[in-house]
Structure formats: structure tokens, C-alpha cells
Amino acid sequence: MAAGIKYATSRGTLILPVIFKTNQPMPPAPHQTHLIALDWGTSSLRAYRLGAHGQTLELRALPCGIMQLPAAASGDKAALEADFEAAFEQACGDWLRAEPGTPVIAAGMVGSRQGWLEVPYLEVPIAVDRIGASLSLLRNRHGQPIHLVPGLIENAMLPNVMRGEETQVVGVLNALNQDTAETDVLIGLPGTHSKWVQIRRAGKLCQLAHFDTFMTGEVFAALSGHTILGRGMQAGEGKDKDDAGAGQQAFERGALVARSAAGQAGVLSTIFSTRTLGLTGVLDGAGQREYLSGLLIGHEIAALQAMLREQGRQPSQVMLVGEAGLCARYTQVLRAYDFGAVEVVAQATERGLWQLALTAGLLKHA
Amino acid sequence: MAAGIKYATSRGTLILPVIFKTNQPMPPAPHQTHLIALDWGTSSLRAYRLGAHGQTLELRALPCGIMQLPAAASGDKAALEADFEAAFEQACGDWLRAEPGTPVIAAGMVGSRQGWLEVPYLEVPIAVDRIGASLSLLRNRHGQPIHLVPGLIENAMLPNVMRGEETQVVGVLNALNQDTAETDVLIGLPGTHSKWVQIRRAGKLCQLAHFDTFMTGEVFAALSGHTILGRGMQAGEGKDKDDAGAGQQAFERGALVARSAAGQAGVLSTIFSTRTLGLTGVLDGAGQREYLSGLLIGHEIAALQAMLREQGRQPSQVMLVGEAGLCARYTQVLRAYDFGAVEVVAQATERGLWQLALTAGLLKHA
Known part of the structure; x- marks a missing residue:
């Protein structure tokens, strides 16, 4: 049987021969998916299909935030589990069937107590690299691995927490000019709950030192x-x-x-x-x-x-x-x-998810 | 016919003879109304029937605050006017028919732009006595005079206003020990909107100097x-x-x-x-x-x-x-x-309304 790629057309099946040199990996197709990255918060779910360099090939925004799921307030765990499965399928089921084995990473409230799987917080202060090295593994009903990003907690007299913003912080740091690697940075994430994150940098060390929340x-x-x-x-x-x-x-x-x-x-x-x-x-x-x-x-x-x-x-x-x-x-x-x-800084979320997947070793070809 | 007071009892009508010297006014009956005092706010209307010394003879609490009236949000001025008339009748119509000519005083949002008659604010700082000397006159459809207490405004970079609390302040000052008449007093009125009022006193002068609002x-x-x-x-x-x-x-x-x-x-x-x-x-x-x-x-x-x-x-x-x-x-x-x-301090509202009526000269027999 001829090696090739089959396309179903209105005039029958078309087979394109594929020519490649032996002992060399096949070069990635320009639109091949390298990472499926989910930004799954309280009110919405954004799914990114990312290419070889982390560029966005496709983006879907769904009204499937964890508090928007039909069973969110019901207390019915089985129904909620089914809602998470359905939302995940809607977000990227077809992408995974088209390219099985594509790694999946997810950040945000999906890892909270009300989420799909509760992922323990990491404690601040923390070296920023530690976040990507601490993903939690969830498998859906088809056995598809989903890597969940942990949130952060600062245990003080008034404790402080974040879920999702840590990923944006990683994305911002990734976008920073490396010439200024010795300076401290203040990262502001205005929104429903604004976060202000203090980053201390000294040589290779980049530490998330402290953060505040304003409602x-x-x-x-x-x-x-x-x-x-x-x-x-x-x-x-x-x-x-x-x-x-x-x-x-x-x-x-x-x-x-x-x-x-x-x-x-x-x-x-x-x-x-x-x-x-x-x-x-x-x-x-x-x-x-x-x-x-x-x-x-x-x-x-x-x-x-x-x-x-x-x-x-x-x-x-x-x-x-x-x-x-x-x-x-x-x-x-x-x-x-x-x-x-x-x-x-634009595109901090997808940059952050890409960087975390890289640190976690999920991107085999990157 | 014998001069006397008739009492209906289960055994028939009892007539008690009343003896008094000529050329002297008849002493007031123990339950005679000297003032009808209305505390008419946003959510409720409280009507006090006050006796010879300002003591409360009867109290009615009605759900007829100015924002609770049926036509409150309609923008229909005639309907709103009718609502005010009806609420007033419900609050004290029978009291006035029983003792025609009883003076009526009212404080609170009834004197606001959304009230029965808009009464201009007095400006702070202000001598406290000025408030009772500055009542506004409203007449209802029966010609009944109703004396409205003005609210206060402090024109600063952030202006501040009150309507109703000025009356409670007057009531608190009335309850104060006169031995301490040289000291400054801070009056707090916690509630939906807390007010903190600074009173400066020197001899006979009692000045409302400044106030703050906290929501x-x-x-x-x-x-x-x-x-x-x-x-x-x-x-x-x-x-x-x-x-x-x-x-x-x-x-x-x-x-x-x-x-x-x-x-x-x-x-x-x-x-x-x-x-x-x-x-x-x-x-x-x-x-x-x-x-x-x-x-x-x-x-x-x-x-x-x-x-x-x-x-x-x-x-x-x-x-x-x-x-x-x-x-x-x-x-x-x-x-x-x-x-x-x-x-x-208890009963600050009724004490204040009494004191304001006294200052205004409404209490002929007091």
C-alpha cells in the first residue's frame, strides 16, 4: 500500500504521496498543534490551540466557566463531573481527535475546590520556575491527561490567594526584556479582583515575593x-x-x-x-x-x-x-x-500556559 | 348640663365633676396631645403623639417611607402627592380630628427632592439653635400646617448632606448633662449611612461644626x-x-x-x-x-x-x-x-422633634 495522506473529496478519495528522508523526523506541518491550553475561570473557558512556537492557531471562548456549568450550584458531584467532561469536549474534543497525543494544560478556577480537581496552592514567596514544575495530573473519561496549574497562597495575617493570575505573571515575565533582569517588577492584573504581584529578580533567580488583592x-x-x-x-x-x-x-x-x-x-x-x-x-x-x-x-x-x-x-x-x-x-x-x-502586556495567558508547559516538559518538540 | 368628664363603663355612663377656678385656663388633660412629630425617612414613617412634657403618648410605625410610596418611582407628581396625603392621614389624621389645631412637625427625607416638599439645606458650620428657627411650612389639602425640618449640607471638596440626623443631634444635645457644657462632643449615628457629627460648645453657643458620612x-x-x-x-x-x-x-x-x-x-x-x-x-x-x-x-x-x-x-x-x-x-x-x-442615647428623634418645635415657637403651652 502506498504511503500517503488520504483526503475524502466529492470525487472520491485522493491520496497524496508523502516523501521524506529516512532517519530524520518529519518536519511539523505549519498548523500542527503543539499544545492545547485552557484558561478556565469562574465565568468563562478560553481554549487556545497553539503552534510550534506557541503562536495561537485557533481560539475558542465558551460560556463554560466553572460557576456557569448547569450543575455548578446543585451539589450533585456526578452531574458536575459530566458537565466538566462536556465542556472539555466542546472546547477541544475535535482538536484531540485530529491530533491525538497533543498535550493539554489548564489554569484557573478549574483547579479550585469548586473545580474539576482541587489542586493544592503553592506557597508564596516562590521561585517562579517552581510553578511549571508542580502541575497536577487529571485524566478525563477517555484517559486524556490534563495538566492543571496550581494556584498560589500567601499565608499572612490576612491570607491571599490567586488561581489563574500566576499563569499570566509567568507570561508577563516571559515577555520581559532580558536586559533588565536585575530590576524588580510590579505586575498589575486589574479586573473583578485586581492582583498586584511583586517580582524580585537577581541573575537567574526570579522570585514571586508578595502579592495583594483588591476587590x-x-x-x-x-x-x-x-x-x-x-x-x-x-x-x-x-x-x-x-x-x-x-x-x-x-x-x-x-x-x-x-x-x-x-x-x-x-x-x-x-x-x-x-x-x-x-x-x-x-x-x-x-x-x-x-x-x-x-x-x-x-x-x-x-x-x-x-x-x-x-x-x-x-x-x-x-x-x-x-x-x-x-x-x-x-x-x-x-x-x-x-x-x-x-x-x-498582551497575550499573557497563552504565553504563560506555553511557558509552564515548556517548564513541565510537556512540549517534546519545542 | 353638669360640667364634667363622661366615661362610658359597663354599668353605664359615669360623670366625674370637674371643679376649676374661673379666670384660669383649664389645666391640660393628662393625655392631651401637644405635638404630633413625624420621623419620615426613606423606608419608614414613625408618628409620635407627644404630651405636655414631650413624653410619648402613642407611637405608630408605618411602612410609608418616601421610597415605599406606590407612586415613588413613577414620576407621576399628582399620584405621589396623593400618596403623601394618604400616608399623612394614616399616620395622624384621627389624632388631628380628635384635637384640631395640634401642631405638626416632620423631619427626614420628606423634605428632600423626592419628598413632599423640598426644603433647602442649611449650611454647616451652624449654631444648633438655627435649625429650629428655620422650619419650612407645608399645608396639606385640608389646610393643616406641617412644619418641615431642614437638612444640613457641608460644602467641601467632597460635599456632605444629612436629612433627619440633624434632629437626632438636637435630641442628643437636649439629653446632655449641662455641667459639661464647655466640652466638645462627638455624636455617632450608625446605620445604613453612618454620620459622625462634631459639636463645639462654649457657654451658650453650641455649634454643629463638621460631619462625616460612612456608607x-x-x-x-x-x-x-x-x-x-x-x-x-x-x-x-x-x-x-x-x-x-x-x-x-x-x-x-x-x-x-x-x-x-x-x-x-x-x-x-x-x-x-x-x-x-x-x-x-x-x-x-x-x-x-x-x-x-x-x-x-x-x-x-x-x-x-x-x-x-x-x-x-x-x-x-x-x-x-x-x-x-x-x-x-x-x-x-x-x-x-x-x-x-x-x-x-435613647429616644433622640422624639426629643429632637420636641426641642425643634419648642425653638420654633410651635408649643404654645409648653
């Missing part, structure tokens, strides 16, 4: 949606959105509150000014929303800055990862608070 | 009901409530966070520990609720203390007005933060 995004949503502050914001909802300048001014006004004398009252007090600046006619509904956004981010950055000063650390480099609009807001506030160079 | 109560409700922090609290809901000691410990633990080094991260960050202390098994669901309550109140009191220190003021007397359980929580936290004597 800024979720607090903004709760205040806007479920307190009297949101009632005032509705007043502007019917208006034309042509007044971007006014919105920008309101955001800046809010952002600077935390560094003013009045900001000493703390965020439980200053947020009330969202309402009173509406009552006194200074801010319209849309302005109140922008003001509160700036005010909360400003309090976050002011507190971060105070802590860094207390620790005697002023990072020379700030890297941000997150949704573009949110990163622009944070960049603006960081500049207002005299932070130095701020850089936004 | 602590509403933030607690929004975080518990509408963020991930509430999800962890639900774990304890089915349990027996026999572990009051553990709840108390969790509350104290939370209350002390703001004064610890970790508290420097600010409340947007420290609240996340509610979740992580649950994840690490330190706090059960009920404990997380108590912890968050303590944590938020602690941040409020710590910020208040920092501001007072900045201003060079350490009040010798702290007076609290509010729901008893909440005042107990605040008292505990104030003591933990080394505030001096803390006293809880």
Missing part, C-alpha cells in the same frame, strides 16, 4: 448595582454619549480624591461624594459612574503606593495585564500617582 | 448580598446559632484589622480576607459574616480617629444614637480603638 471591580459593580449610588447614575442613562470629555474629567476628579486631604476618610466615606456631587449638580448620572470608577481605582493605587513606600520599594517597571479599556484607566491613575513607566 | 451599613449589605463574599457566608446558614462566642471572636478579629499593618492596604483589599479566612478554614460561614461586619466598622472608626488626630481633636465624650444591637457593635469597636466614654 475594586466587584465593589464597583456592587455599589453601582445595589446601593443608592447607582440610583443617581441612572439619571444619565438616556443621554447622548457625546460628552466623553466630561466623563474623562469626572474620572480624573474621582481618581485624585484618595491623594487629597479628604481622601483620608477612606473609601467607605469618600464614595458618598458620588451622591452629593450629583445632588449639588456637579456631576450628571454618567459623570457619577465615571467618578466612582476613578475614585475606587484611585484608592487602590494610593493604598498600593503607601504599602510599597512602607516596604522601601519603588518598582522601576510596572506591567499591566487585562482588558484594554481597564488597563487604560489604570495606566492613567498610575501616572497621576507618579508611578514610573507603565507597560500593557 | 458602612449599605456597603455591608451590598458586599454580603451581591459579591463572592456572601457566597462563603451562606455555608453557615443552616447551622445552629449556639456559637455566639465564635461569632464574637470573628467580629473582634475583623474590627482590629484596620489598626494592624495589613490594614494599610485599605478596605478594598482587606475585605478579600473574609473569603480567604473561609478558604483556609479559619472562619465558617457565620464567622465570615461577623468578621466582615467588624472589619468594616473597624475601618470606619480607624479613619474617623485618624481625621480627629489630624484636626487635633480628641472628643472627651462620644454619644451614639441608633438601633441597640448596632450601637453595641460600635461601642465595642470604639473601645478597642481607645475612644473615651461612650454613651448610647
